[in-house]
Amino acid sequence: MSAGKARIGQPAPEFKATAVVDGQFKEIKLSDYRGKYVVLFFYPLDFTFVCPTEIVAFSDRAEEFRHIGCEVIAASTDSHFSHLAWINTPRKQGGLGSMAIPLVADLTQSISRDYGVLKEEDGIAYRGLFVIDEKGLLRQITINDLPVGRSVDETLRLVQAFRHTDQFGEVCPAGWKPGSDTIVPDVQKSKEFFSKQK
Template structure:
């Protein structure tokens, strides 16, 4: 009996030690990215993908995270080249990025879809001020995953009806999504197996509810309202990428990425906004002006909020004191 009494604590201590050892095992060794994400399983410790949280309002219980492509062109690297169809001056043309090398700067911006809401405000804003970019020897290029036929229809739609009207720069069609993917702004399909099963269950339950209403001939207003509400929930929860600025699963469209590429074909600036946040033409122009200034004056740098005519600084511990002393 004594032997039994003393062995129990000993066994318990061994179990506790084993449990403690398992708890200190690095979590990153047990978690891997899904095959569908990057084609191979890799430890989260070796590569952490960018994540963009898209959360519905506080009144809704739905929230989700989408992961854009993990390979993002780093600033200072050569911009991925591409050749694609585009719409310009209501005609179909070919646009090849490398044709601008040695000639012009390029502002390349991506937007989710044609005939949406935030997108036309950005596209027309760049068009209305296109001459300012021309004066800076810069071409503006817009890109989405829509076809050239969709682009053309949108251009031919009046602005007061949500269209674009005539644009002063090309809208590129990225129907293969290869351009968006190469620039790291494409939102891939995030529908998991669990979500697929849940979707099927919801559809089955909704059909059963509909059949019950039909067989029991429930025609009162309350039942009809319930059916309408359930149908509305189903559509809004699983309607796919048709409305990327409000949907829960905006797969297959591009985030609002913007890249400034210099005349050597090198990415000098990049920014990526979430789907519901529009971009500023003023800030894009200011950044371009700063880029051109430091390229013309390689021994100087531009401080925060710098604009042409304002004081720059020397990237030197002693010489920079002149700038700080003038503040």
């Protein structure tokens, strides 16, 4: 796996690439999304097994992310032609069907390499997931080995938690969900939260 340039609290590596957006080829850049949160996730290959379950799950819930000011982008080292063929394959046949998120073609592997998810010997990406804030800073990084998919619920929760901390300056405890108690990051003021614990 490549070391990459992606670091928490630092600007996310910029990229420009061809993607399939609404069934059409389109050049997109990460900077196009400045002012919004972005979930950028990498997957190994088109026409495989775990990958369509993740991509479909994120696409089907794209509106939930948009509702909180976040866009979702998927990327692999496949070509945009392969992406489009997969989108045009029905879900009941292992395809993606209509997509509500862009699928980026990282043919040169430079995006995967910059984000530190490239499996060099195979030329594919590990299952990396990156939460990028509206300023373009990396807030969260996870990288799974190939056989295990990611949770849309957990990703949505993370974006909600980061947005909450940005807005209110409080911190979110383990398992936090919107509406749950948060912690004021102060020795004295945090006692209010801890006094409610069992």
